Amino acid sequence: MIFKVLYQQSRDEVPVRENTETLFLEADDIRNVRKKLTDKPYNVEFIQPLTGKFLDYEKKSAEFKLEKI
Template structure:
């Protein structure tokens, strides 16, 4: 399954909505996503599973790039 992860690039700074970044990751479940990102300095805000029409919509975005972690 593909997940959309919204995160801040640094755990040390206060989260600011305008600085939220997005990455797309393939994993078996949300726990697996968190495990894959554990060694990154990210402050994860939200993890959203993408399926069906939601996934099709995100794939049309120029920012859609499946990360390999």
């Protein structure tokens, strides 16, 4: 399954919408996504599973790139 992760670059900063970054990961479940990101300094705001039309929409975006973590 593919997940969309919204995050801030640093855990020390207060989340600001304009600074939110996005990455896409393939994992079995949300717990597995969090485990993959534990060694990163990210402040994870939200993890969204993508399926069906939501996934198709994101794939059309120029920013869609599956990360290898």
